[in-house]
Amino acid sequence: MSSNFLTDLHNANISGVAFKNIKLKKQILAYFAAHELGTIAELSKAFNVSIPKINESINELIEEKLVKDYGKQTSSVGRKPNNYGLEANSAFFIGVQVSHDYISIAMINMKKELVASKDEIPFQLENSEQSLHDICKEITDFISKLHIKKEKILGVGINLSGRINYRTGYSYSYFNFYEDPLSNFFEQELGIHTFLENDTKALSYGEFSSGIVTNERDALFINVDNGIGLGIMVNGQLYYGKSGFSGEFGHIPIFDNDIICKCGKKGCLETEASGHALRKRIIEEIQNGATSILTKKFSNIEDIRLNDIIHAAKKDDTLSIEAINEIGEKLGRGLAALINIFNPELIIIGGVLAKSEEYLSLPLKNAINKYSLSIVNKDTKIVVSTHGEKFSPIGACLLLRDRLLAITE
Ligand SMILES: [Zn+2]
Structure with a gap:
């Protein structure tokens, strides 16, 4: 698995100045996720951090292709500062809903835009190795048709029914026949960070984010x-x-x-x-x-x-x-x-x-x-x-993105 700033967020061993730098960058990304755009002065005020420090982090984020310079606003008089925001296609998140008789897969970008999806692929859920390999095969097929670099996919979120501990990656109701966390199995098969989620929690998050909750x-x-x-x-x-x-x-x-x-x-x-x-x-x-x-x-x-x-x-x-x-x-x-x-x-x-x-x-x-x-x-x-289960794979994508940006816990 390749390493970049966002995948470093998974790394609990970073400390000191490096940790502070990552934290500030994460705050900046979360700010853009909430406010769309922001100027250096606005960010400096929001986080009570000096302008040169914000400038440095913004430049690094631009170099890492996560943030884009959206230029000056044109409407007002006088010199306007540049606005920065998220680079939409800098990174992608995949969500997978595993239901009893089908699998649905979706992919969003950094700006929550739905980039690709494949709904209701016929499939039979059984608590067997065959069923587990079928899921991997569908995800691999989906990724192979995307024409984007794998390292740009920052995570795959897989929704299963039953007891799931998303923090440890263990599933207790389905595919619980390995000693290691099930998420490790998917990571080895897919070569991408994988997170498991209970299907109702992912669907809830999708629905809560769909506009029903104001x-x-x-x-x-x-x-x-x-x-x-x-x-x-x-x-x-x-x-x-x-x-x-x-x-x-x-x-x-x-x-x-x-x-x-x-x-x-x-x-x-x-x-x-x-x-x-x-x-x-x-x-x-x-x-x-x-x-x-x-x-x-x-x-x-x-x-x-x-x-x-x-x-x-x-x-x-x-x-x-x-x-x-x-x-x-x-x-x-x-x-x-x-x-x-x-x-x-x-x-x-x-x-x-x-x-x-x-x-x-x-x-x-x-x-x-x-x-x-x-x-x-x-x-x-x-x-x-x-909506039925429409928001299940999207909910999984949003949970991955929002956790990486520290918008949600
Ligand atoms: Zn019961």
Whole structure:
């Protein structure tokens, strides 16, 4: 792996003057990320650092091709100083969403512009070496078609479901058959720094950065997919907990049932209020003789996927509508508990099932009113995001970029 200023940011052994220099450069890059452009005087004032020192760092960043001189502003009278900003294509970040039946890959540049993407590449997720090699092959293929130097790609972020510790690079739910961190395996295969992320956290970060969140600092993102994930933003930062396992909302024991959850326990929220529960119920009801437009479309009802059920609901299929309504009601009960605990300003309902919009959100809102404290829930705005998983790979890219620029922790 080649070394440059940004990859040096990964190096914890730098100290003294070198550390101070890197810190200042990082602050300058973060300033440009937030303000677009800035002059030497503005930077000097913002960081309380002398003009010659700022000048020196800016010149180094220009030499490293990370910062560009955007020239003088023209509109005002008098001599205007030069404005500097990020060089858009100085570096790139790749994000990979690994879902059950597809992989999506995206790449952004320093200025968060989407440079390349490949959505929903067919793939089968299994906890096997073959599946892991398939992921590497798709990423390698994607990179080989980019026509950019590999050293300009500062990181690959890979989203997996289940327990992930992004700080150590260990995955505990998928591909946990090596002694070394899984991120090391990807780094060796790809030759690029690799970071693992929990898929809901990456999707949350993508959604939080997509424009839905404006001034809110405390928000929750609910990923309603086959399972139920939760992304927590506290004071503008993603909340991870000690080992990155926060947000296991789907596994709170809310039901007094005997359904065994995929986590091995009984009565989890996911057993009755998830996409998995929805699909299971639809299939069972059809097997028991219920009528649905889905029976005409599928000769083998096991082939029915979540998107098909959502589509059927939108075509007025009563069975699908009623089943989604019920999921919304049960999920709302769970959300009432979250509202009481977090007092959030904003809750975003996202993930695949959110595409069923009001069929899910109306009973959900009713249940929130019924089960949460009204003084608390009146602070909370609830919005539905119909983006599905679109922002998952982008969220992974943004997390890489924003961590390197120290915009986020
Ligand atoms: Zn569970």
